[in-house]
Amino acid sequence: MSKEPGVYVDLTVDEGPSGWFTQKENRYAAAIMALVALGSVWALLQDTRWVYLLVYVWFGLAYGMFLQYGRFCMASAVRDLFAVGVPRMAVGIMIAVCLYSLVAATVQVSGFNAFHPHPLGWHIIIGGLIFGFGIIFTGGCATGSLYKAGEGNLGSVLVIISISFSQAIFVVLGGWFDKFAPASWTTSALDKGMPEELSVTQGWFDLFTAGYVWDLKGSTLAAMLGVSNPIVASYLINSLLVTILPAIVIVVLLYAFYYRKGHVRREKIEQPVLKDHIRGIWSMVTSSKNTAIAGIGLGAFAGLHVWVTGILRDHYGIFNFGEMLADMGHKAGLSIQDTVFDPGYWYITTQEAQWGAWVMETMGMDMRDNIFFGLDNGVPNPLINAPGFMSIGIILGAAVLALLRREFKIKVPSMETVVFALVGGLLMGIGARVAMGCNIGAYFATVSNGDPSGWLFLLGMVAGGYVGVKLFNLWISWRVSRSDDFAL
Amino acid sequence: MKLLVTLWRKWFKRSHEVTVNKGLHQVELPDGEIVQVTHSADCIGASCPRPQLVTMQMLDEMESGDILELVSDNSTTVETIPALAMVLYSDHLATLHTKTGWRIYIRKSD
Numbered sequence: 076m077s078k079e080p081g082v083y084v085d086l087t088v089d090e091g092p093s094g095w096f097t098q099k100e101n102r103y104a105a106a107i108m109a110l111v112a113l114g115s116v117w118a119l120l121q122d123t124r125w126v127y128l129l130v131y132v133w134f135g136l137a138y139g140m141f142l143q144y145g146r147f148c149m150a151s152a153v154r155d156l157f158a159v160g161v162p163r164m165a166v167g168i169m170i171a172v173c174l175y176s177l178v179a180a181t182v183q184v185s186g187f188n189a190f191h192p193h194p195l196g197w198h199i200i201i202g203g204l205i206f207g208f209g210i211i212f213t214g215g216c217a218t219g220s221l222y223k224a225g226e227g228n229l230g231s232v233l234v235i236i237s238i239s240f241s242q243a244i245f246v247v248l249g250g251w252f253d254k255f256a257p258a259s260w261t262t263s264a265l266d267k268g269m270p271e272e273l274s275v276t277q278g279w280f281d282l283f284t285a286g287y288v289w290d291l292k293g294s295t296l297a298a299m300l301g302v303s304n305p306i307v308a309s310y311l312i313n314s315l316l317v318t319i320l321p322a323i324v325i326v327v328l329l330y331a332f333y334y335r336k337g338h339v340r341r342e343k344i345e346q347p348v349l350k351d352h353i354r355g356i357w358s359m360v361t362s363s364k365n366t367a368i369a370g371i372g373l374g375a376f377a378g379l380h381v382w383v384t385g386i387l388r389d390h391y392g393i394f395n396f397g398e399m400l401a402d403m404g405h406k407a408g409l410s411i412q413d414t415v416f417d418p419g420y421w422y423i424t425t426q427e428a429q430w431g432a433w434v435m436e437t438m439g440m441d442m443r444d445n446i447f448f449g450l451d452n453g454v455p456n457p458l459i460n461a462p463g464f465m466s467i468g469i470i471l472g473a474a475v476l477a478l479l480r481r482e483f484k485i486k487v488p489s490m491e492t493v494v495f496a497l498v499g500g501l502l503m504g505i506g507a508r509v510a511m512g513c514n515i516g517a518y519f520a521t522v523s524n525g526d527p528s529g530w531l532f533l534l535g536m537v538a539g540g541y542v543g544v545k546l547f548n549l550w551i552s553w554r555v556s557r558s559d560d561f562a563l
Numbered sequence: 564m565k566l567l568v569t570l571w572r573k574w575f576k577r578s579h580e581v582t583v584n585k586g587l588h589q590v591e592l593p594d595g596e597i598v599q600v601t602h603s604a605d606c607i608g609a610s611c612p613r614p615q616l617v618t619m620q621m622l623d624e625m626e627s628g629d630i631l632e633l634v635s636d637n638s639t640t641v642e643t644i645p646a647l648a649m650v651l652y653s654d655h656l657a658t659l660h661t662k663t664g665w666r667i668y669i670r671k672s673d
Contacts, residue, residue, distance in 0.1 A: 080590075080658045081648075081654070081655035081656045081658060081667075081668070082593050082656075082657045082658070083593060083657070083658045083660070084593045084657065084658070084659050085659050085660040086658055086659055086660055086661065086662075087661060087662055099588060143638075145642075146638050146639045146642040146643075148611070148639045150611075151611055151639055151643065154611065155610050155611075155612065155615065155643055155647075158612045158615065158616065159612065159615045159618075159619055159647055159650070160650050161615070161643055161646045161647045161650055162646075163642070163643055164643075182604065214610050214611050214612075217572065219656070226612075228639065230610070230638040275609075333650065333652070337649055337650050337651075337652060337654075340652060341652065362581075362645070362646045362649060363642055363643075363645070363646055365642060366642065367646070400601055477638075481660065482638050484664075486608065486610075486636070489608070492610065547612075548616075551613075551616065
């Protein structure tokens with residue numbers, strides 16, 4: 076029995092005598108890059124301050140490339156684990172959060188970190204549950220759907236559309252749905268003294284935000300413990316205690332439950348000792364090199380992104396992109412505080428909600444009588460939506476790399492995939508809003524900045540994913556039982 | 564109404580199904596070894612986690628030494644299969660990237 080891993084051979088690239096540019100995939104990839112570069116130069120010529128928006132675009136491109144390179148599917152982290160027992164992606168994510176947290180700690184020490192901790196409460200687990208359930212059916216999380224759309228998967232485009240509108244609708248939904256909000260939320264929301272035009276007592280999500288979430292506290296662990304030394308707080312507490320130690324525990328658990336048996340049997344070890352297990356963990360971590368490399372790259376770039384945005388904010392003397400937009404005369408999409416959604420780090424779902432809201436507003440609906448859009452995030456035109464461009468950057472970056480690796484292929488979804496994409500996207504949208512972010516905003520960005528609430532989200536997401544996998548398997552066996560042949 | 568039902572059925576039936584072929588054929592692997600493929604599954608168009616589930620189910624039915632050929636155009640699957648083969652005590656022999664997707668060869672051991 077050979078222990079050598081299988082070979083990977085690429086039969087699609089035939090360089091030929093006439094060179095790189097003769098192949099149309101390479102030309103398309105170069106064209107996309109040229110378009111982004113030209114667009115960036117054009118924007119800078121209009122006003123150099125657009126550099127703030129372009130940072131999002133270029134980091135988006137980098138994220139897209141790494142995601143495609145490692146086939147970094149966060150949905151499969153949960154799904155492959157429960158459905159087929161493969162910990163590849165779960166390990167990849169742990170690598171990425173560890174790296175991100177180390178870079179974020181450095182950024183924090185240097186004083187340019189724009190991270191805001193999330194309020195800690197039950198809503199994070201519940202939102203994670205709904206979100207985790209949804210991603211099993213869409214076959215990709217919010218980020219995964221973006222890079223898969225870049226690979227030409229039209230089903231993923233539907234997921235993005237569904238998640239955009241479900242969030243926008245969920246946030247403004249009121250009337251009959253308000254009955255699901257406890258009376259205490261209404262009282263508490265009234266106490267906040269919000270401006271009339273937001274009508275905070277109408278709309279479930281407003282009541283939830285003002286009456287529940289605002290009463291919760293959230294902070295990084297270092298802030299909770301009251302540690303003021305920046306190096307101890309950032310590296311030892313926020314990075315080591317909140318991110319790296321839990322990640323190591325998870326990796327060890329993954330090894331113990333999913334990898335150990337196979338490893339011991341494959342290596343023909345009679346009496347495994349600690350050394351064998353450490354070697355086994357290493358073999359698990361490196362079992363997919365692409366995933367590990369993507370994890371390192373994503374972690375490092377996500378940290379750098381926080382840094383670069385922090386420096387730019389410092390340079391222009393702003394706290395939020397909205398101030399800059401107002402200064403440039405683009406006031407239409409701003410909230411009543413002259414702000415727009417501008418996290419300053421990797422984030423996915425809120426800008427998608429803004430896309431949905433912008434379309435609905437253009438069709439004549441009132442999308443501003445709520446806290447989410449009206450007070451905080453605004454409804455900017457997608458052409459000047461900075462985080463929105465990060466999402467577009469992810470799609471384009473993934474498309475470039477997929478073209479270069481000959482993995483770009485237009486895939487038309489089947490009817491079943493369409494239904495799953497729309498329903499799953501709807502659930503993901505609701506889950507992301509209840510938990511105040513997706514697996515990027517509510518998990519990846521929070522834990523790596525020392526905010527333990529992200530682990531709660533992961534817990535919810537994994538539990539939701541587990542239920543989702545069980546239901547998905549039931550559905551598949553039902554379909555198999557109806558057909559004669561082996562049609563999974 | 565009947566038309567709607569027929570249309571729905573037609574569309575629904577357009578789902579990408581996995582076809583399994585038990586016809587034997589020989590394949591030359593990149594290292595020069597010629598192997599006899601005993602089971603073949605065409606998962607073109609199917610997305611995660613179906614190809615993985617098919618692989619699991621087929622390896623389960625196979626005898627030791629049998630060779631599975633999995634055809635897929637889902638990149639995430641391709642990345643996962645070598646790790647899956649490890650978990651299932653099988654050998655991942657080769658992954659060939661072709662114009663239409665990938666062909667992955669796995670040998671079942673014990």
